[in-house]
Amino acid sequence: MNIENLIADANPVPLASVADGSSPQAQRTLAQIMVPQHGEAAAHVGSPPHAARWQRSGRSTAGRRLARVSVGVAVSAAAAALVMTQLASGGHEGRKNVALPHASPSPRPGTVAAALGSLSLAADRQPVESPPGPGQFEYTDSSALNWIDSYSGPTTSYNVSYTVRRQTWIGSDGSGRLVETYSNPQLGTAKDRAGWIAAGRPSLAVPPADSTFRPGQLTDGPPNLNRLPDDPAKLAALLEARKIEGGPKGPAEDFVQIGDMLREDYVPPALRAAIFTVAERIPGVRLLGTVTDHDGRSGIGLAYVSHYLARGEIGKSVLVFDPKTSKMIAEETLVTYTKTGKTVRTGWTDYLKSGVVDSESSTDPVGGAGAA
Secondary structure, three states: OOHHHHHHHHOOOOOOOOOOOOOHHHHHHHHHHHOOOOOOOOOOOOOOOOOOOOOEEEEEEOOEEEEOOOOOOOOEEOOOOOEEOOOOOOOOOOOOOOOOOOOOOOOOOOOHHHHHHHHHHHHHOOOOOOOOOOOOEEEEEEEEEEEEEEEOOOOOEEEEEEEEEEEEEEOOOOOEEEEEEEEEEEEOOHHHHHHHHHOOOOOOOOOOEEEEEOOOOOOOOOOOHHHOOOOHHHHHHHHHOOOOOOOOOOHHHHHHHHHHHHOOOOOOHHHHHHHHHHHHOOOOEEEEEEEEOOOOOEEEEEEEEEEEHHHOEEEEEEEEEOOOOOOEEEEEEEEEEOOOOOEEEEEEEEEEEEEEEOOOOOOOOHHHOOEO
16 A cells, blocks of 8 residues: 555545636635635633524434424434544634634644535535426435423323434425334433333324425425525625524524535535535534444534533534535434533434425435435
């Protein structure tokens, strides 16, 4: 084995080859270099992100629940396991005390900047994926671990976790279909088991669900993503001003909203690349290296850690991206309890397949693309 192969094998972020000097990625990089530095701003910790306007089932980001589908029913996130196969020692803290629109220095190998630069470049090279047209739907097939809270009386309750297979078809008008199957029920704690026994040991089975929705009843990420600018400075300004989504100020919420935008497959490549560039400027983002999801797929893991001192908790939100396509393949949340030092995974979601399809029953994306 030659030295080039050894270097390549040691790199946790498989960087793509350098883009042509006239490419959009190269032009954005040049623009970043030419931007003057702005004032500094300290990282914010201590308060949980806001409650979302829609829910994304299977994801709980340290107090915020987001669901790909909003159907008016609260589904809480559950404990499970994403396996961290190559955690960077202590994580990489990113650039603390740097304002969001700040231009960054040249990235070092194995840093957040290098990882996000690689993902930005990969995004720029992807073909344009159009959003659903008339009669079409955005299809997503995912696997997740969720909690369901059950109440059988004013003082009797118990929480049960399930592995959920979820298929969604969402049209441009907010209509569509949701199919869910629940398996592997598990009572969360001894207290939950006691509550279940007190309730008379009811069956924990949940029947499969197949529901259809009228226009406007389903939502899928921040609205009007295709109208956002692909200039990183302008996009960062909109994010910081909370003009993309509402919510509190601070880098924790910045990270949440970056994830909200990057879940969508048909975001234009130039905009997707710009989102990764903006993510590089969020202070406190950590590089986890290679992360393997519940379905055995590996990707680049990025995390943000939030400290909730009043609750004695430390929350970690993790996003995992395919280094070749830049698509999000998985996400998870973890909570560490400072009194005991115990860490619990409070939810995970693996995105298995997605793309635009021609009917509410089709699972084959137009053009054959879409597997995560």
